[in-house]
Every structure is written in structure tokens, then in C-alpha cells.
Amino acid sequence: MDEFLIGVLSNIGLMSLLALSAWLLLVVGEISFGQQAFFALGAYAAGIATALYGWPLPLGLFAGVVVGALAGFAVAIPTMRLTGLAFAIATLAFAELMRLLLQLWVFQREVDGERLGPNAVEGFRGVRWVYDHDLSALGYLGVIWGIVVVVLAALFLCERSRIGLACRAVGADAELAEAQGLPAARLKILVATVAGGLAALGGGLYVHLATYVEPQHFSIMLGVHALAYGLIGGLGTALGPILGVVLDIGLLEALQEIARYRMIVFGGAVAVLLILRPRGLLDEALVRRLTRGKP
Amino acid sequence: MIWLWLMLSSAALGQTRLDAAIECAATARLMVYDCAIALADRQGRPVDGAKFKLGADMPSMPMAHNVRPVEADSTDAPGRYRARLELEMEGEWALRLEFSAPRRDVVVKRLIFDDKGGREGR
Amino acid sequence: MLRVGDVVTAYGQLEALKGVSVAAESGKITCLLGPNGAGKTTLMMTVTGLLKPKRGSIAFEGQELVGLSPSEIVARGVALVPENRLVFPDMSVRENLEAGAYLRRKPAEIAADLDRMFERFPRLKERAGQSAGTLSGGEQQMLAVARALMSRPRLLLMDEPSLGLAPLIVEEIFRIVAELNRDGTSIFLVEQNAHMALKVAHHFYLIEQGRVTFSGSPGQLAEDEVIQRAYLGSKRG
Numbered sequence: 001m002d003e004f005l006i007g008v009l010s011n012i013g014l015m016s017l018l019a020l021s022a023w024l025l026l027v028v029g030e031i032s033f034g035q036q037a038f039f040a041l042g043a044y045a046a047g048i049a050t051a052l053y054g055w056p057l058p059l060g061l062f063a064g065v066v067v068g069a070l071a072g073f074a075v076a077i078p079t080m081r082l083t084g085l086a087f088a089i090a091t092l093a094f095a096e097l098m099r100l101l102l103q104l105w106v107f108q109r110e111v112d113g114e115r116l117g118p119n120a121v122e123g124f125r126g127v128r129w130v131y132d133h134d135l136s137a138l139g140y141l142g143v144i145w146g147i148v149v150v151v152l153a154a155l156f157l158c159e160r161s162r163i164g165l166a167c168r169a170v171g172a173d174a175e176l177a178e179a180q181g182l183p184a185a186r187l188k189i190l191v192a193t194v195a196g197g198l199a200a201l202g203g204g205l206y207v208h209l210a211t212y213v214e215p216q217h218f219s220i221m222l223g224v225h226a227l228a229y230g231l232i233g234g235l236g237t238a239l240g241p242i243l244g245v246v247l248d249i250g251l252l253e254a255l256q257e258i259a260r261y262r263m264i265v266f267g268g269a270v271a272v273l274l275i276l277r278p279r280g281l282l283d284e285a286l287v288r289r290l291t292r293g294k295p
Numbered sequence: 296m297i298w299l300w301l302m303l304s305s306a307a308l309g310q311t312r313l314d315a316a317i318e319c320a321a322t323a324r325l326m327v328y329d330c331a332i333a334l335a336d337r338q339g340r341p342v343d344g345a346k347f348k349l350g351a352d353m354p355s356m357p358m359a360h361n362v363r364p365v366e367a368d369s370t371d372a373p374g375r376y377r378a379r380l381e382l383e384m385e386g387e388w389a390l391r392l393e394f395s396a397p398r399r400d401v402v403v404k405r406l407i408f409d410d411k412g413g414r415e416g417r
Numbered sequence: 418m419l420r421v422g423d424v425v426t427a428y429g430q431l432e433a434l435k436g437v438s439v440a441a442e443s444g445k446i447t448c449l450l451g452p453n454g455a456g457k458t459t460l461m462m463t464v465t466g467l468l469k470p471k472r473g474s475i476a477f478e479g480q481e482l483v484g485l486s487p488s489e490i491v492a493r494g495v496a497l498v499p500e501n502r503l504v505f506p507d508m509s510v511r512e513n514l515e516a517g518a519y520l521r522r523k524p525a526e527i528a529a530d531l532d533r534m535f536e537r538f539p540r541l542k543e544r545a546g547q548s549a550g551t552l553s554g555g556e557q558q559m560l561a562v563a564r565a566l567m568s569r570p571r572l573l574l575m576d577e578p579s580l581g582l583a584p585l586i587v588e589e590i591f592r593i594v595a596e597l598n599r600d601g602t603s604i605f606l607v608e609q610n611a612h613m614a615l616k617v618a619h620h621f622y623l624i625e626q627g628r629v630t631f632s633g634s635p636g637q638l639a640e641d642e643v644i645q646r647a648y649l650g651s652k653r654g
Contacts, residue, residue, distance in 0.1 A: 003348065003393075004363045011358040114312065131399055162519060165508075169516040172505035179465055179499050181491030181520045181568055210352065212389075212403050217357045225359065235507075249359055262383075284507045285548050292546060 006137045010209055012249050013144040015226070017202030019241035020151065022223070023230035024195040028188050029171035030083070033223045034075075034091030035199045037098040038068040040218035042200025043207035044102070044118060047127040050208070051116050052109045057129050057208060064204035065197045072196015076189040083174070095223060102215040123214025127207050144205055148242075151198065155238040167191060168284075171235075228270050234280030236287035243282060312337060313345070315392055315402045319380065319413035326383065328413055332367060332376040332392070341374025346396040349378040351388045354405070364393065385409050387416065418443040418603055419464070419495075419572055424473030426456075426463045433459040435627040436473070441572060441605040446598050448606045448618035456627040457607040458500055461576045464605075465497045466490045477572065492520050496570035500577045500607075503561040506550025510541050513549045513560055517567030527567070534563040537593075555586035562593065572603045579610060591617055615639065 021035045046064035049055040055063070079090045108117035111126075118124040130140055158164045169177040170184045178184045207213045229244030247269075252262045277283060314335050319328040330349065334342040350364035360383055367378040382388060385408050392402040406413040419441040426434040433456045441447040451457050462468040464475055466487040475482040482490055496517075505513050514534060518527045535542035538559045544552060549560055558578055565573060575594070579587040591613045598604050598617070608614045614621075621638045623631035631641060 004361065007350070007364070008361045011361060015358045125403065128401070131401055134399060162515075165512055165515055166519050168508055168512070169505050169519075172507055173502055175467065176499060176502050176505065177516070178487045179462075179467055179497045180517055180564065181488040181496075182516065183486070183488045206357070210357070210391075210403070211401050214354055216354045219355060221356050225356070249361070279507060284509075288509055288546060288548075 001138055001141075003137065006141050008249065010137070010141050010144055012245050013141070013148045014202050014206045014209065015229070015245045015249060016148055016242045017151065017205070018199050018222070018226040019229035019233075019245050020155070020238060021195040021199035021202070022226040023233075023235070023238070023241040024191050024198065026227070026230050026235055027171050028167050028191045029174060030188065030192075031088045031227065032091040032195075033088050033220060033227065034093075034095035035195065035226050036218045036220070036223040037095035038072055038196040038199035039203035039206070039222070040098060040102060040213070040215070041071050041196075042068045042203030043213045043217075044124060044203075045200070046204030047124055047207040047213065048107070048117065050129040051127045052111060054111075057133075060129070060208075061201060061204040064200045068200020068203070069193050069197030071200075073189065073193040075196070076192035080185050080188045080192070092220060092223070095218070095220065099215050099218050102218070121215060123212055123216075124207070125212040127211050127213075130208050131211065140209060144209075147201065147205065151201075152238055152242075159238065163187070163190075228266075231280055232270060232273055234277075234282030234286070236279065236282045236284040240280055240282040244280075313342060313392075313394065313400060313402055315404055317390055317404050317406060317413075317415060319406065319408065321410055321412045322379075324381075326385075327379060327381045328408065330378050330380050330390075330413070332378065334374045334376065342397070343369065343373060344396065345369075345376070345394060347376075347392045347394040349380055350391040350393060351380065351382060352391060353383075354387060354389050364391075367392075382408060388413070418478060419605065420474075420476045421460070421464065422474045422476070424460070424463060424475065425471045426459050426468050427471050432471075433627055434463065434470070437624065437627070437629055439622050439629060439632075441603060442620065443603050444598075444601065445619040446594065446604045446606060446617050447620045447622070448608055448611075448614040449622045449624055450608055450611050450614070451624035452609065455624045457609075457624060458576055459627075460624070461497060461499075461574055461607060464490075464574060465495065488520060491568050491570075494569070494571040495574065496565040496568045496572075497574045498558075498561045498565045498576060498578060500580060503557045504549035504552070504564075506548060508549055509546050510549050510552070510560060511545045513564050514541075514567050517564035520568060530567055530569070534566065537596075538563050555582055555589070558582060558586070558590060559593070562590075562597075566597070566602075570602065572605060573597065575604065575606045577607055577609060579608065579613060587613055611638070 018035060018039050022032055025032045042064035045067040046060040049060035049063045050057055075094055079087055082090055103121050105118050106120050108115045108119060114126060116126045166182045167187055169182055170187050174184045230241040232247065233244030234240035248266060252265060314337060316333040317330055319330040322329055334345055336342055347367050348364040349367050351362040353360040362382060365378050365380055367376040369376050387405060387407050390404045390406055394400040405416055407416040421437060421439045423436045423438055424434050425432055425436055437460060439449060449457055463470050466485055470483060477493060477495055514531055521527055540556055541560055541563060552560060578590050594604060595617045606614060606618060615635055618635060621633060621635060622629050
């Protein structure tokens with residue numbers, strides 16, 4: 001397979017994990033501008049685990065997921081009572097705080113005669129596990145998409161479960177859901193925790209592909225895109241955010257002629273869609289029509 | 296299975312890393328740059344015979360800008376290579392040198408591009 | 418069955434309920450009448466745990482409800498049909514009903530109840546796969562009632578079920594209320610309009626400006642000149 005294509009597909013897979021993280025919160029009715037912070041935490045944690053302490057990649061990724069999930073939980077506790085704009089601003093403030101802290105954070109160790117580790121604004125270089133273990137770009141693409149498929153399968157199962165139904169009810173109207181006996185706050189915290197872990201998983205995979213990260217990577221631009229993918233693709237199914245990513249990175253990027261106008265096309269598309277299809281392309285009604293007859 | 300294989304496969308190779316210095320000059324074509332790359336090992340000795348591709352990523356928007364990597368050509372000067380790179384816009388880019396020889400490796404360099412060219416920043 | 422004793426609920430400094438005591442008897446339909454802003458919805462939300470009272474007690478079948486979460490209160494057998502915000506609009510009718518059964522664990526029983534709801538509300542069966550938001554106002558009210566019933570409540574609280582509905586639909590709703598009551602569900606109804614409630618309810622309260630100002634049978638209510646105010650829609654409150 002062509003290197004460029006492998007690169008684009010890898011990026012689509014990685015961005016999908018971040019977009020799914022933002023989408024999960026959209027499902028329970030919360031808009032987060034801060035999922036990039038958990039992506040960053042996952043990247044730093046997994047990178048430190050493999051590059052500084054020599055952990056194998058799977059364990060490093062797992063460490064990243066744990067850190068991301070714990071952070072997601074910790075942020076959800078004080079913010080879950082907030083709704084709408086207040087929640088969105090709180091998540092953005094958290095993400096920007098994280099980015100500023102990463103700009104200050106130096107934590108280096110000498111590994112094989114080289115000083116490695118997070119180095120403030122210079123970033124975190126030398127996360128070479130994939131190269132040191134001679135995993136090919138195609139092989140790593142397989143790892144990324146293997147994980148994306150497993151995550152999607154898990155989300156499909158959840159969607160059909162009573163928890164999934166309850167999450168949608170909470171997302172539609174948290175107060176009504178609570179009046180019907182659904183533990184809205186607890187469900188939101190649960191989802192925020194899972195979303196934190198999922199974003200961190202994406203970050204852990206990302207740092208091992210890029211071999212380096214820097215705080216600048218995790219600005220609000222990244223978070224807004226991740227959020228927009230779910231809004232464009234649709235809230236009705238976990239395939240929605242993936243569709244959003246494919247449309248943006250895949251289609252617009254592959255057509256290099258329009259890539260230069262991409263931000264205009266992208267912004268315009270979001271604006272038009274939010275008016276015509278406020279719950280995205282694959283919204284609940286369409287998903288129901290497409291799956292009608294199937295249990 | 297794949298995890299098991301990953302964990303058991305060869306440990307860190309531990310060879311000396313490569314170092315690169317890059318400077319790019321704007322060409323007559325918009326957003327197309329001629330880049331000169333100097334490769335050296337950690338002791339500062341020029342490295343010849345390397346095979347690598349030059350790609351780019353935007354740190355301000357990771358994963359979203361995919362630039363088609365181009366093969367770098369060697370020149371007569373020791374440790375010197377060149378490549379013609381087309382970017383999507385001006386600004387800060389992380390250039391990525393993806394080596395297949397002397398061994399598989401990657402070196403990342405940050406450059407700031409404007410209408411004159413690209414220089415390493417920070 | 419339900420005893421609300423001297424409940425005070427406040428929004429900040431503003432007391433919406435200033436010591437309210439009401440009761441709902443088992444097997445009966447109790448109706449709380451009152452004008453806009455009298456505290457009817459506040460009382461419903463306090464009973465269901467959505468608002469915490471500043472003081473007072475709420476006993477259901479002898480157990481104190483104050484301090485319990487809304488889901489614990491639903492689990493004890495009290496369900497609410499709320500005012501205005503009736504359904505989850507982007508979920509299908511069937512999913513709305515399933516959400517009402519969230520706290521129950523036996524799929525077979527839930528499926529049986531679902532069939533029973535479709536039998537009682539044939540319109541909902543026709544529209545089972547449709548987004549609830551596309552239903553008419555009357556159908557949404559039916560769905561809200563059916564969803565509340567899916568939790569198998571012993572006491573059903575209904576907050577202004579006739580609000581904004583055409584007279585014919587209101588009649589149908591009250592027919593269903595009477596039916597549910599005959600089948601054994603106790604009902605605590607909140608209304609602004611006494612007209613329909615007079616036909617079905619066994620006991621009435623009147624609430625004005627956060628205080629209960631009348632308690633009596635339908636007969637006493639009809640005689641009392643106080644009711645004329647509520648019946649016609651009070652200028653107060």
C-alpha cells in the first residue's frame with residue numbers, strides 16, 4: 001500500500017478515537033471542547049511508559065487509558081452539574097490548563113545515552129517503540145484499526161443495551177430522564193470516564209506513530225474538530241463521528257486541489273448541516289430507518 | 296496474537312541516532328519548496344548513502360494535514376540531500392524524515408515556512 | 418398512601434411552598450387545584466426528589482422520601498408524568514417506553530408490559546418506531562402516561578395532563594385516568610382547570626401562593642365559593 005494512503009488511513013483511525021470520545025459526551029447531551037486534553041494525557045503517559053521505562057506498547061497504551069479515564073472521572077465530578085455553555089467552557093478551561101502545564105513540565109531520563117521525556121514547549125521526542133521493534137507502517141495501521149474496530153463493536157453493544165438507551169434519554173432531556181428514575185448524574189460521570197479513556201487511547205497510539213508530541217498539538221483546534229466530526233456525522237450511531245472524520249480528512253484531504261480551501265468548506269459544511277440536520281447526517285431517525293426490521 | 300508478537304520481537308536496537316539540519320527555499324511555484332538536508336551522526340560526521348522520504352505534519356492541527364512524502368535525493372556534497380516539498384499553507388510544520396536506510400528510523404524537525412522559505416524555528 | 422407534611426420548598430430566598438400538607442389515599446384519585454404559579458409543579462418536583470425541601474416530611478407507605486434520589490423514589494413506586502416536557506423527542510416511541518422501565522431488571526416482564534401499553538394505547542403501537550417528537554400533543558401525553566406506567570408505579574403523579582390539549586383529547590386523557598384508577602393505580606393529579614377533574618377525582622385540595630387553602634370532597638368543592646376562583650382561573654398567583 002502507498003505510504004501516503006497508509007498515513008491518511010492511520011490519521012483517520014486516530015482521529016476517530018478522539019471524535020468518538022467527544023461524540024460519547026454529545027450522546028449524553030454535553031458539549032466538550034476539552035477532549036484533546038485526555039488525548040494529550042494518553043500520549044504523554046503511554047510515551048513515558050514505553051520510551052522512558054521500556055514498557056511494551058500494549059502496557060503503555062493501557063497506562064495511558066487508565067490515566068485518561070481517571071482524569072475524565074475527576075473532571076466529571078465537579079462539572080457534571082453544569083450544562084450547556086457552562087460545561088463547554090469548563091472543559092475548555094481544563095484543556096487549556098493542561099496544555100499550559102505541559103508547556104512547563106520537564107521530566108527527563110537518560111535512556112541509551114540520550115535524554116528523553118517531556119521537555120516543556122520543546123515537546124516529547126523519541127517515542128520510538130514502533131521503530132525500535134521494526135513494526136512497519138502498514139502493521140501499525142493494522143494495530144490502529146484493529147483497536148478502532150474493537151472499540152466500535154463495544155459501543156454498538158452498549159448502544160443496544162439498557163445503559164445505552166438510558167444515556168440517550170439523559171442526552172435528550174436530563175431532567176425528564178431523572179424524573180423517570182434514570183440516574184442522570186451517575187450516567188454522565190460514567191460516560192465522561194469512558195470518553196477520557198478513549199481519547200487517551202487515541203493519544204497513546206498517536207504518539208507512537210508520530211514519535212513525538214508537543215503541547216501545541218493539543219490546542220482547542222483539535223478539540224473543536226473532534227467535536228464537529230460527531231455533529232456532522234450524526235448522533236444516531238457510533239459510525240457518525242467516523243463518517244465525519246472520513247469526510248473531512250479523507251475526502252477533502254485526498255482531493256488536494258480543494259485542500260487549501262478546506263477550512264472554508266469545512267466551516268461552511270458545519271454551519272449548513274447544523275441548520276438542515278441538527279443531529280448530523282446519521283441521526284437517530286435515519287439510523288432507525290436503516291436498521292428497521294432488525295432486532 | 297499480534298500483541299504477543301509485538302512484545303517478544305526484538306528489543307531496542309540501540310544504534311546511534313541520526314541528526315538532521317534542514318533549510319528550505321521557496322520556488323517559483325506557490326507552496327513548493329526546495330529543501331536542503333544535512334545528515335550527520337551524533338558525532339557530527341556526515342552520513343552518506345541514506346534513503347529517506349520527507350513528509351510534513353502541522354503541529355497546530357495534528358492528523359488533519361496529510362502531505363504526500365517525497366523521496367530525498369543525495370547530492371555530491373558529503374551528507375547532503377535535497378527534496379522538493381509541496382505544502383498546503385504557510386506556517387509552522389513538523390518535517391518528518393522517514394528513513395529506510397541505513398536503518399529504519401525517523402527524525403522530526405520543526406520549521407517555519409513563509410513566502411521566502413522554511414527555517415528551523417525555536 | 419402519600420402524606421406530605423408541612424413541606425417548605427424554596428428557590429433561593431423565594432419560598433414556593435410555605436408549609437404544604439396534603440395526602441393521597443390508596444386506590445383513590447386526589448386532585449390538587451390551583452392557579453399558575455401557586456406551587457403545584459414545585460410540589461410534584463419535591464415529592465419526586467427533583468427538588469429538596471427546606472423542611473417537612475414526605476411519607477410514602479410509611480417510608481420517608483425526603484433525602485432519597487429521584488431514581489430511588491421511582492423504585493419505591495412513585496412515578497411522575499411531568500408537565501410540558503413530556504417525551505424524549507429523538508427516541509422512538511418504543512424506546513421512550515423502554516426508558517420508563519429502566520429500573521426494572523426482568524426483560525420478559527418488561528416486554529409483557531410493553532404489549533399491555535400498546536393494547537391500552539393503540540395509537541402508540543401504530544407509531545412504535547417513529548420519533549416521539551413527531552407525535553401530536555395528545556399522543557405525547559399518552560406516551561408520557563404509558564412511560565410512567567412502565568415503572569409499575571403504585572402512585573402516579575400527573576402534572577397538568579390537560580395543558581394545551583383540545584377538549585376532546587382532554588376527555589380521552591381523563592377517561593384513561595379513571596380506567597387506570599379502576600385497575601388499581603392511585604393517582605395524584607395537579608390541575609388548573611377543575612372542570613374535568615370534578616368528574617373523576619375523589620378528593621380535592623386547593624393551593625394558592627404556596628399554601629393549601631381548601632381540602633374537601635367533590636361535593637364540598639362544588640358548593641364552596643372559593644372554587645369559583647380556581648374554576649374560572651384566579652387573577653391571583
